[in-house]
Amino acid sequence: MQSVPKIVRQRLKAATPASNHPDANVLTAFAERSLAEGERAVVLEHLGRCSDCRDIVALALPATEPVQTIVSPSRSGWLTWPPLRWGLVAAGVVAIAALGLVQYQRGVRSQSIASTAPARFEVAAKEARNQPLAPPVPVATAKADNFQSPPPSASTDSVGATDATLNEKKITVRAEVPRASVPQPQVGVGRGSALAVGGPLPHGPRLANQWQQQNDTQKQAPAVPSPFAKQQAAGDLSANMRVPAVSETVAVESQSAQLETQTQNLDAGQIQDQPAAALPSNEDYARIGKAKPAATTQTATTTSPASTMAAPIAQGIGSGALALSAPIPRWTINSTGGLQRSFDQGATWQAVNVNANPAYFTDETSLQISGKTSQPKVRKIAPIFRAVAATGIDVWAGGSGGAIYHSLDAGDHWTRVELASAGSTLTGDIVSLEFLDIQHGKVTTSTTEVWTTSNSGQTWQKQ
Amino acid sequence: MSSTKPIPAVQSVVNDVLADLYAKGGCEKIGLARESFAAILCEVGSKQATPATSENEIRTFLLSLRVDELALARACAAGNNSAWEVFLTRYREKLYLSALRIAREDSAARELADTLYADLYGTNTRDGQRISKLASYTGRGSLEGWLRTVLSQEFVNRYRRTKRLVSLDEESEEGVQFRAPEPEPVPPADARLAQATDEALAVLSDEDRMVLSAYYLDGRTLAEIARILGVHESTISRKVDKLAKSLRKQIVAALGRRGMSRRQAEEALEVDVRDLQLDIRRSLAQESSAPAFSEKRVEARVREGPG
Numbered sequence: 001m002q003s004v005p006k007i008v009r010q011r012l013k014a015a016t017p018a019s020n021h022p023d024a025n026v027l028t029a030f031a032e033r034s035l036a037e038g039e040r041a042v043v044l045e046h047l048g049r050c051s052d053c054r055d056i057v058a059l060a061l062p063a064t065e066p067v068q069t070i071v072s073p074s075r076s077g078w079l080t081w082p083p084l085r086w087g088l089v090a091a092g093v094v095a096i097a098a099l100g101l102v103q104y105q106r107g108v109r110s111q112s113i114a115s116t117a118p119a120r121f122e123v124a125a126k127e128a129r130n131q132p133l134a135p136p137v138p139v140a141t142a143k144a145d146n147f148q149s150p151p152p153s154a155s156t157d158s159v160g161a162t163d164a165t166l167n168e169k170k171i172t173v174r175a176e177v178p179r180a181s182v183p184q185p186q187v188g189v190g191r192g193s194a195l196a197v198g199g200p201l202p203h204g205p206r207l208a209n210q211w212q213q214q215n216d217t218q219k220q221a222p223a224v225p226s227p228f229a230k231q232q233a234a235g236d237l238s239a240n241m242r243v244p245a246v247s248e249t250v251a252v253e254s255q256s257a258q259l260e261t262q263t264q265n266l267d268a269g270q271i272q273d274q275p276a277a278a279l280p281s282n283e284d285y286a287r288i289g290k291a292k293p294a295a296t297t298q299t300a301t302t303t304s305p306a307s308t309m310a311a312p313i314a315q316g317i318g319s320g321a322l323a324l325s326a327p328i329p330r331w332t333i334n335s336t337g338g339l340q341r342s343f344d345q346g347a348t349w350q351a352v353n354v355n356a357n358p359a360y361f362t363d364e365t366s367l368q369i370s371g372k373t374s375q376p377k378v379r380k381i382a383p384i385f386r387a388v389a390a391t392g393i394d395v396w397a398g399g400s401g402g403a404i405y406h407s408l409d410a411g412d413h414w415t416r417v418e419l420a421s422a423g424s425t426l427t428g429d430i431v432s433l434e435f436l437d438i439q440h441g442k443v444t445t446s447t448t449e450v451w452t453t454s455n456s457g458q459t460w461q462k463q
Numbered sequence: 464m465s466s467t468k469p470i471p472a473v474q475s476v477v478n479d480v481l482a483d484l485y486a487k488g489g490c491e492k493i494g495l496a497r498e499s500f501a502a503i504l505c506e507v508g509s510k511q512a513t514p515a516t517s518e519n520e521i522r523t524f525l526l527s528l529r530v531d532e533l534a535l536a537r538a539c540a541a542g543n544n545s546a547w548e549v550f551l552t553r554y555r556e557k558l559y560l561s562a563l564r565i566a567r568e569d570s571a572a573r574e575l576a577d578t579l580y581a582d583l584y585g586t587n588t589r590d591g592q593r594i595s596k597l598a599s600y601t602g603r604g605s606l607e608g609w610l611r612t613v614l615s616q617e618f619v620n621r622y623r624r625t626k627r628l629v630s631l632d633e634e635s636e637e638g639v640q641f642r643a644p645e646p647e648p649v650p651p652a653d654a655r656l657a658q659a660t661d662e663a664l665a666v667l668s669d670e671d672r673m674v675l676s677a678y679y680l681d682g683r684t685l686a687e688i689a690r691i692l693g694v695h696e697s698t699i700s701r702k703v704d705k706l707a708k709s710l711r712k713q714i715v716a717a718l719g720r721r722g723m724s725r726r727q728a729e730e731a732l733e734v735d736v737r738d739l740q741l742d743i744r745r746s747l748a749q750e751s752s753a754p755a756f757s758e759k760r761v762e763a764r765v766r767e768g769p770g
Contacts, residue, residue, distance in 0.1 A: 002703070002704045002707035002708055003707060004675070004679060004706075004707045004710055004711070005660075005711065005714070005732040005733070007656055007657065007660050007714075007732065008660055008663075008664070008675075008679070008710055008714075009679050009680060010657075010660075011657060011660040011661055011664055012664065012672070012675060012676050012679065012680055013680055015664075023599070024599070024609055024612040024613050024616060025599070025600065025601045025602075025603045025604060025609060026603065027612050028603065028604030028605070028608040028609045028611075028612045029603040029604040031604070031608060031612070031691065032604045032605060032608055033693045034527065034603065034604060035603075041669055044669035044670050044673050045669040045672075047669075047673045047676075047677075048669050048672035048673040048676055049672075049676075051676070051680060051681060052619055054673070054676065054677055054681055054683075055615070055619050055681065056612060056615040056616050056619050057612075057615075057691055058677070058681070058683055058687055058691060059565050059611075059614075059615035059618060059619070060608065060611040060612040060614070060615040061611075061687070061690050061691065062607075062608070062611070063560075063561075063564055330556075332556050332557060333552065333553050334553075334607070335532060335553065335605055335606055335607050346556075346560045386549060386552055386553070387552050429492070431545065431548055431549065431552070432548065432552070446492070446545065
């Protein structure tokens with residue numbers, strides 16, 4: 001940067017001292033560029049001569065302009081890395097292509113051996129018909145089934161897998177039972193679940209040992225309906241079944257202990273806890289304010305709960321889990337009643353739109369938590385907030401029209417809450433929110449109503 | 464309440480726009496009466512307007528005010544508890560954060576913020592009436608920005624006051640009493656140089672002068688100056704460069720008009736006799752046990768700016 005001679009600095013300093021300092025209102029308007037041109041020139045002339053006023057204007061600058069962006073939908077942190085994202089897409093495409101190839105080859109082979117084993121087919125079909133309702137097929141197993149009858153030269157590498165946890169170096173499947181063809185396998189990556197498959201699992205042949213276990217344990221566990229079983233029970237096999245190759249022996253080799261565990265728990269219709277796809281309990285749902293999926297879908301044939309749950313719910317859980325390890329933001333309300341948060345101790349602030357990511361994704365979903373009947377609504381207009389209270393990542397915000405919003409993940413997702421108790425509903429604007437901890441809170445309204453909760457907002461009492 | 468006499472034109476415009484502004488300001492919700500709000504608008508308008516100001520200009524001015532914040536501030540100043548609750552909810556945290564950013568030290572920031580809170584709440588009284596600083600807010604800028612400006616004013620006043628009141632003990636500890644006697648009188652800088660410089664500075668625009676002063680006298684960064692003026696940092700960088708070059712040219716030209724040759728003029732700009740004097744003093748002071756310069760002098764030197 002070009003320097004100026006010292007004489008210039010000296011003469012600048014020796015300029016006639018300024019008088020008539022502008023008041024705080026004028027200096028503020030100057031800093032916010034809301035002064036008329038003439039008035040601005042007067043202030044500039046003064047600032048050219050008055051170091052005190054220059055200091056004041058400089059000190060009064062806001063820390064940083066708040067980032068005027070809506071909070072984007074929460075995703076797994078690693079998925080936001082573009083190369084990894086595109087890599088996953090590419091892997092998905094490869095997997096789909098590979099499955100298509102396998103299907104084609106299977107079809108070709110089946111046609112060639114169909115005439116040689118009709119008896120086996122009939123026996124297998126009869127067996128299948130007599131089987132009780134089949135429990136869910138573990139993802140890994142189903143995936144292994146997908147690889148049934150691979151071409152002799154095929155390797156797992158060529159087939160590919162989107163499931164990172166399988167790590168199968170060599171996959172072969174033993175099949176002497178009828179198999180169902182893969183209807184339309186959809187391979188994708190489920191969020192929050194290492195074994196998630198983004199769609200209905202393909203139906204595939206079962207391992208011999210699985211059938212055996214099924215027969216043995218069918219008395220122990222209630223039968224779980226599944227599309228696969230229904231299909232079999234209906235006897236509609238001819239369209240879907242393929243006769244396995246007589247000489248084909250395929251064995252599953254898995255290096256994951258989870259597969260073993262899953263195999264054993266088939267009939268229980270339960271899946272062992274997987275690294276990232278634990279089935280939430282009722283309490284978990286209540287806590288995160290989400291409706292528990294219907295029982296049928298929850299225990300369907302899928303082996304990956306995350307794949308059968310509504311993806312957004314899984315996303316919410318995943319994001320909630322991620323939020324637990326995320327930094328805890330500070331909260332504030334700006335002069336226009338907008339909600340803002342800061343992850344850097346107030347250096348920068350982000351506007352938070354409570355309507356951008358509602359925790360509920362369908363209007364039909366209702367919250368069935370005892371004592372609190374709330375119908376979540378997806379509203380378009382953000383309220384004018386007046387109060388915010390946060391305990392870690394548990395955040396409550398309240399404002400005009402009795403609007404109260406609750407977030408369990410530091411503001412990534414919000415639920416609109418309407419307080420009601422004994423036939424009475426909250427009226428007025430929220431002027432104060434106090435939460436001593438996650439459980440105990442108090443809301444005060446402009447109509448001097450006071451509502452309290454001692455169970456994280458599940459029920460409220462009007463004082 | 465201010466004792467500014469309302470201008471008739473202002474009163475007339477206020478009557479026209481009162482209904483709209485009263486609704487826009489949410490005055491009813493915070494318990495501010497219509498008549499009180501009208502009086503506030505008259506006061507603010509009268510401060511700004513002159514007898515020569517047209518009604519249109521007054522109307523434009525009043526409509527540009529942040530009436531919701533003005534209503535809130537004045538309701539707080541009047542002692543309205545619900546308004547004060549809203550004010551605290553919105554601004555308490557921000558006030559402390561701003562004070563921390565200004566004072567850069569926690570205890571000083573707290574003291575600064577607490578002092579302002581007391582002034583805003585109105586702990587001082589005059590003629591038995593509570594005086595709140597919020598009564599001086601006119602809605603021309605945002606309330607948040609106004610609070611920051613008031614904090615900065617308080618901080619600057621305090622700092623200036625503290626700087627002037629340096630104790631004698633502190634002076635002696637810094638070795639003032641051991642300062643070497645002044646050497647023989649320094650010949651004054653060439654008066655033509657000062658005149659030429661003044662001539663060159665006089666033709667600068669107000670903004671250019673302000674930029675130069677902020678950069679070279681206050682030591683402000685280009686980014687800070689850019690934010691003050693609402694332009695990009697690169698704009699200020701180019702401006703400072705351009706100004707420095709053009710000033711040099713103009714001073715040389717002015718010295719030429721005063722009888723100096725170009726070489727003499729450039730030499731006069733590059734070498735200041737007083738700089739030579741300071742160098743001698745510095746080298747002499749290195750031999751003494753007392754520190755050559757106090758922290759304050761070093762700070763003043765640094766504040767002269769770069770270059």
